[in-house]
Amino acid sequence: MGSSHRSGGKAGFGATGFGSGEAADAMWQAMDQIRAGFDKRVGTRMGRGDVRAAVLALLHEQPMHGYQIIREIEERTAGKWKPSAGSVYPTLQLLADEGLVTAEMSSDRKIYSLAEAGQEEAAEAASSAPWVADTECEGSRFSAVPKAGVELAQAVAQVVRTGSHAQQEQAIEALDAARRKIYSILAQD
Numbered sequence: 087m088g089s090s091h092r093s094g095g096k097a098g099f100g101a102t103g104f105g106s107g108e109a110a111d112a113m114w115q116a117m118d119q120i121r122a123g124f125d126k127r128v129g130t131r132m133g134r135g136d137v138r139a140a141v142l143a144l145l146h147e148q149p150m151h152g153y154q155i156i157r158e159i160e161e162r163t164a165g166k167w168k169p170s171a172g173s174v175y176p177t178l179q180l181l182a183d184e185g186l187v188t189a190e191m192s193s194d195r196k197i198y199s200l201a202e203a204g205q206e207e208a209a210e211a212a213s214s215a216p217w218v219a220d221t222e223c224e225g226s227r228f229s230a231v232p233k234a235g236v237e238l239a240q241a242v243a244q245v246v247r248t249g250s251h252a253q254q255e256q257a258i259e260a261l262d263a264a265r266r267k268i269y270s271i272l273a274q275d
Contacts, residue, residue, distance in 0.1 A: 136216050137169055137177045142200070143215035145187060146208035149199040152178060162217035238264075 140159050144150055150158065152175050160168040178198055181187040186204030189196045200208050212218075245257040 137173050138181070139211040139214060140169070140216050141174065141177050141181065141198075142186070142204065142208040142211035143218075145198055145200040145204070146212045149197050151195040151197050153195075155198075159217070162215075167216065 141155055144155055144158055152171065155178075156169055156171065156174055178187065178189070178196075181204065182189055182198070184203075186201055186207060187198050188201050189198050191197075242257060242261065245254055249257065
């Protein structure tokens with residue numbers, strides 16, 4: 087098929103053939119799949135323990151009704167997680183059954199408060215709430231390394247699309263050196 091508009095009419099990316107239009111398109115599709123995979127890990131669903139921890143952490147700060155809890159979690163996770171009412175309200179009921187929270191009616195809403203028995207668990211939950219872990223882990227290997235990999239792949243794709251043959255050869259050398267360096271990191275004790 088020859089070169090496409092994405093590769094800027096340049097052929098080849100060394101011996102790998104990544105400069106052809108079809109291969110460049112395939113690389114972009116692969117990048118989108120990788121990015122989607124990372125997005126799914128941060129998606130809108132969390133485990134039961136996370137809902138419990140989030141509810142306790144919020145009630146440790148102040149009494150709230152269920153919808154406030156849902157909205158507050160969504161805001162604190164910058165929209166990455168919005169628990170459903172079907173996960174928050176049963177969690178609130180379970181916490182009430184365990185004696186960790188109490189509920190009072192106010193303006194046709196149940197307002198949930200932390201009971202004395204729930205103070206210790208709520209304090210622990212507040213220090214490890216999902217939004218706290220999310221911001222602390224931002225520099226961790228679970229988010230920073232994949233992000234750096236995606237950014238590197240984007241730079242490679244740019245060289246594939248617009249770089250001269252000489253630039254593509256330099257990119258191959260840099261990528262080979264980076265790969266060797268990364269493996270050497272794993273080999274360290």
